[in-house]
Amino acid sequence: MRTTTKASAVALIAALGLSAPALAQDAAMPGEGRTVQPMTSGIAEEIFQHVVLFEGLRQLGYAVEDPLEGEYAVMHVAIGQGDADFTGVHWNLLHEEFFQNAGGEDSMVKLGMFIEDVLQGYLIDKATADEHGITSLEQLQDPEVAALFDADGDGMADLTGCNPGWGCELVIEHQLPEYGLDETVRHNQGSYFALIADTIARHERGEPILYYTWTPLWVSGVLTPGEDVEWLNVPYTSLPNNPDATAEDTSAGGKNLGFAVDDIRVLANREWAEENPAAARFLELAQIPINDVSAQNLLMRDGEDSMEDIERHAQEWIQDNIDEFNSWLEEARAAS
Numbered sequence: 001m002r003t004t005t006k007a008s009a010v011a012l013i014a015a016l017g018l019s020a021p022a023l024a025q026d027a028a029m030p031g032e033g034r035t036v037q038p039m040t041s042g043i044a045e046e047i048f049q050h051v052v053l054f055e056g057l058r059q060l061g062y063a064v065e066d067p068l069e070g071e072y073a074v075m076h077v078a079i080g081q082g083d084a085d086f087t088g089v090h091w092n093l094l095h096e097e098f099f100q101n102a103g104g105e106d107s108m109v110k111l112g113m114f115i116e117d118v119l120q121g122y123l124i125d126k127a128t129a130d131e132h133g134i135t136s137l138e139q140l141q142d143p144e145v146a147a148l149f150d151a152d153g154d155g156m157a158d159l160t161g162c163n164p165g166w167g168c169e170l171v172i173e174h175q176l177p178e179y180g181l182d183e184t185v186r187h188n189q190g191s192y193f194a195l196i197a198d199t200i201a202r203h204e205r206g207e208p209i210l211y212y213t214w215t216p217l218w219v220s221g222v223l224t225p226g227e228d229v230e231w232l233n234v235p236y237t238s239l240p241n242n243p244d245a246t247a248e249d250t251s252a253g254g255k256n257l258g259f260a261v262d263d264i265r266v267l268a269n270r271e272w273a274e275e276n277p278a279a280a281r282f283l284e285l286a287q288i289p290i291n292d293v294s295a296q297n298l299l300m301r302d303g304e305d306s307m308e309d310i311e312r313h314a315q316e317w318i319q320d321n322i323d324e325f326n327s328w329l330e331e332a333r334a335a336s
Contacts, residue, residue, distance in 0.1 A: 029061030030278040030336035036062045039084035042069035044305060045217060045297045049115065049288055050088050051314035053266070056282050059329055071165035076102035082269050086283060088114055090267035093260040094167040097241045099267070109273050112284040115264040115293060120168060120214040121257030122159070123229045124149070128208040137258070138179055138235040140210075146184035149210040151202065154186070160199045160211035161187040171259060172212060174240040185210075203228070216293035218301040234258035278336035285328040292317060 036057055040050055054064045068084050072095060078084040080102035090099070090110065099108065122137050128148055129135070140146045140157055149157035162169040169189070176182050188195060196211065196219055203209045203223065213219045223229045237250045239260065247256045266283040273280040296313045304313070318325050 027333060027336075030333060031057065031060045031062035031276065034062055034276065035065055036272075036276070036279060037065045037068065037083075037085045039068040039070065039075050039078055039087045041072060041075065041087075041089055044310075045300060046089050047307075047310050048296045048313055048317075049293060051311055052288065052317060053088050053283060053286055055314065055318060056286065056325065056329060056332075057279055060278050060282060060332055062276075062279060071163075072167055073098045073101070073165060076108075076267070079267055079269050080107040082107075082271065084269070085272045086111075086266055086268040088264070088266050088283075090265050091118070091167060092263045092265050093242060094120075094171070094262055097170070098167065105270075107270055109268050109270045109280075111266040111268055111273070111280060112286065113263050114266050114286060115216060115288055115290050117252075117290060118215055118262045118264055119252055119257060120171075120212070120259035120262075121255075122210070122212055122232045122234075123223070123225065124211075124232060125203055125209050125223075126226075126228055126230050127206075129230045134232070135230075136233040136235060137175075137181070138233075140185055141180050143184055146181075148208050151207070156183075157185045157210050159185050159187050160192075160195045160209070161189050162212060163192050164189055166192075168212060168214070168259070170240050175234065175238060175258060178238045179235055216290045216297060218294065218297035221294060221298040222301065231255050231257055278332045281335035282328050282332035285331055288317070 038050060038054065040046060050067065057064050068078065070078060072089075075084070075087055076090075076095065076098040079087060092110065099110075102108065124134060132145065132148065134145065140149075143155065146157040147155055149159075151158040159172075161172050172187055176185055176187060196213070199209050199211050200219075200222060209229075213223075225231055231253070233255050234250075234257070237245050237247050237256060237258065239245045239250075242249075242260065245260060249260050250256055250258055252261050266286070268280060268283060296310075296317070299313060300310070304310075
């Protein structure tokens with residue numbers, strides 16, 4: 001068997017016109033000379049976790065382009081076609097239909113468990129829940145109960161809901177008729193953050209509110225479940241993109257929330273991931289606790305919402321978790 005001595009290795013490096021420091025730099029920066037094109041939803045509250053990913057990729061040598069923006073369905077198509085390389089906001093179950101429609105596993109790969117145990121569901125203010133004994137969305141079949149949440153005078157409950165094109169829109173539009181609520185509940189859509197701001201203002205005036213939200217997000221830091229508001233049960237589990245789901249899949253804290261308890265994963269173009277093993281490994285290992293994302297979102301709601309603020313939040317999070325962050329980088333470099 002032929003062996004390579006230290007002297008012959010040095011000679012080989014010299015013959016190739018390289019230096020030992022250059023080789024060490026290449027090992028530390030496997031993405032050097034390569035660019036990566038991320039894509040986001042454009043929602044400000046989803047930028048923070050992406051900035052953490054961008055910093056890791058830069059430390060691996062990649063040049064990170066400004067992210068493309070698009071609705072979730074469009075995002076999946078762009079990644080499946082290779083117009084974008086990855087996103088950090090793929091909901092594993094909620095976005096399954098988008099994933100399959102954009103090519104599924106043939107064109108994309110789901111990496112790691114970026115944010116675990118994310119929740120969604122319907123909530124009402126605690127005062128109305130306690131006064132009228134409302135614990136289930138099904139109770140809004142009663143026109144008198146629904147009218148408690150009427151904000152515009154038409155006699156129907158006003159549900160602050162999902163933007164058109166979001167995965168949650170598909171679920172809400174399926175569940176309202178499924179639970180016999182299409183005649184008593186109106187799904188108000190538009191800009192979610194404008195609608196929820198109005199919802200919070202009505203709550204501050206002491207008016208009943210009915211709304212959809214998800215975690216991680218700052219909303220549950222302003223309208224705290226168990227203190228200001230209560231999650232509603234659904235009568236049974238019924239999901240348009242997962243007909244086999246059961247109450248076990250959609251329950252948390254002893255309540256059936258109606259939406260699958262989910263995980264946010266990094267979604268990458270398969271060909272790009274295979275060609276960039278270091279980047280793919282870093283994106284697979286990266287993980288941020290859901291409470292950390294919600295806490296950062298609340299800082300944004302309280303005024304720290306500039307891009308400079310968000311980048312500072314991300315850098316502070318990295319420094320607070322530097323040992324773990326560096327371990328992701330070390331494994332990523334080994335994968336290259």
